[in-house]
Amino acid sequence: MINKVFKFGGASVKDARSVHNLSVILNKYKNENLVVVVSAMGKTTNALEEILKDAYAKDTVKLKSGLERLKTFHNQIVKEIFNIPKASSVLEQLNELFALLEQNLIKIQLPYVQNYDATVRFGELLSTTILNAYLTENEFNVELLPADKYIITDKRFRSAGIVWPETMARIKALDITNTNNKIFLTQGFIGATVDGIPTTLGREGSDFTAAVFAACLNAKEVWIWKDVPGLLNADPKRFSNTSKIAKISYSEAIELAYYGATIIHPKTIKPLRNSGIKLFVKSFVDPDLPASLIEDLHQAGQNVPSFIVKEQQCLISISARDYSFMDEQLLHKLLGVINQLQIHVNLIQISALSLSFCFDEDQEKLSQLLNALEKDFNVRYNEKLSLFTVRHYNSKIADLLNQHHQVLLEQRSRTTLQLVVPKLHYQLIDSWIKKP
Numbered sequence: 001m002i003n004k005v006f007k008f009g010g011a012s013v014k015d016a017r018s019v020h021n022l023s024v025i026l027n028k029y030k031n032e033n034l035v036v037v038v039s040a041m042g043k044t045t046n047a048l049e050e051i052l053k054d055a056y057a058k059d060t061v062k063l064k065s066g067l068e069r070l071k072t073f074h075n076q077i078v079k080e081i082f083n084i085p086k087a088s089s090v091l092e093q094l095n096e097l098f099a100l101l102e103q104n105l106i107k108i109q110l111p112y113v114q115n116y117d118a119t120v121r122f123g124e125l126l127s128t129t130i131l132n133a134y135l136t137e138n139e140f141n142v143e144l145l146p147a148d149k150y151i152i153t154d155k156r157f158r159s160a161g162i163v164w165p166e167t168m169a170r171i172k173a174l175d176i177t178n179t180n181n182k183i184f185l186t187q188g189f190i191g192a193t194v195d196g197i198p199t200t201l202g203r204e205g206s207d208f209t210a211a212v213f214a215a216c217l218n219a220k221e222v223w224i225w226k227d228v229p230g231l232l233n234a235d236p237k238r239f240s241n242t243s244k245i246a247k248i249s250y251s252e253a254i255e256l257a258y259y260g261a262t263i264i265h266p267k268t269i270k271p272l273r274n275s276g277i278k279l280f281v282k283s284f285v286d287p288d289l290p291a292s293l294i295e296d297l298h299q300a301g302q303n304v305p306s307f308i309v310k311e312q313q314c315l316i317s318i319s320a321r322d323y324s325f326m327d328e329q330l331l332h333k334l335l336g337v338i339n340q341l342q343i344h345v346n347l348i349q350i351s352a353l354s355l356s357f358c359f360d361e362d363q364e365k366l367s368q369l370l371n372a373l374e375k376d377f378n379v380r381y382n383e384k385l386s387l388f389t390v391r392h393y394n395s396k397i398a399d400l401l402n403q404h405h406q407v408l409l410e411q412r413s414r415t416t417l418q419l420v421v422p423k424l425h426y427q428l429i430d431s432w433i434k435k436p
């Protein structure tokens, strides 16, 4: 039986000390089976994205120095956590992975998105190779599961969808009889098609991997280990007066993730909710702190205001050149174009003559959209905006925000206030977060 699936993100394995810390945490759960899902170490995925860009730009000098940095980063961790003979055998394994990675970087005739998935997955392959060796060395009973043999997906590169029947069958076939102290270690974020073509689940997708394993194994709990004390009502990297949310419902968590709270990958909650699996968000820095809990809550929680920022937004306004109403037919047509270009809309609003919406800035998509619409529509747009969402706002916060910001677009429901602004006054907002 497996009750718990743990997920450790990049920050929890960013250097030798944190790798050691992870083993100290796992030591407390030595009497049960665990699935442990791990991301790439530190900022490795970003580094791999850069390296791949350099490969396509044929900038061999930058490519080589990027690869060298990544090697040194991983090798350094290995040298710090192992004694010399062990370190050299792990370094050999890493070298093999780097050799494969370099082969990939030459295959730039592959479509970019496909090569992206085949390349960035090396981050997780490197981290789990190191962890597997480290945990085994420290007398844990570990089995490394190659995620691409278990997480089976469609071919939507860079944001692949799970093929549930196949994934379910493979994970359920894991032999967990006669063992009650085993760690099944696996890579987050990566998968493959049935015929083995590498895919990824989308940036920050390791949370989702943990949820998929938990759902397939009928686990009771998923624990996401973070460098923050739990679920907070605002991003601590932007605000200092945050407070911890002890407990929220699945649907509230989905709302927060949807509006851009980066703490949980938005796809994570659905499989957990559907199987009644609890989700704990817990600090790996201070594991004695109680976790935040996301579960099936019937009565509404305390509903403290939560503040969510999405930067780098583009706001578009579209109106028909012939002054047609923005009726259902026209909306249908415009949403069809937006859908076809795979533009993800963060906020949408209509008036008699115009449709306005916000999306994450993307020059290529913007120009495709302008091309598609230019014949029949007037299109205006503003860039470098911020989308600010307040869940469970009150009128005082709404008034203050309006008074101190140049608001380009506003939307309110009973629970949620959203503003699109050129510039957010972080310090002012921080002072209101304290006493909402």
Ligand code: ASP
Pocket (backbone or CB within 6 Å): 009, 010, 039, 040, 045, 046, 123, 188, 189, 202, 203, 204, 205, 206, 207
């Ligand atoms: N390593 C991947 C990323 O940074 C996946 C993850 O961290 O969840 O996006």
Ligand code: MG
Pocket (backbone or CB within 6 Å): 009, 010, 039, 040, 042, 045, 204
């Ligand atoms: Mg990561």
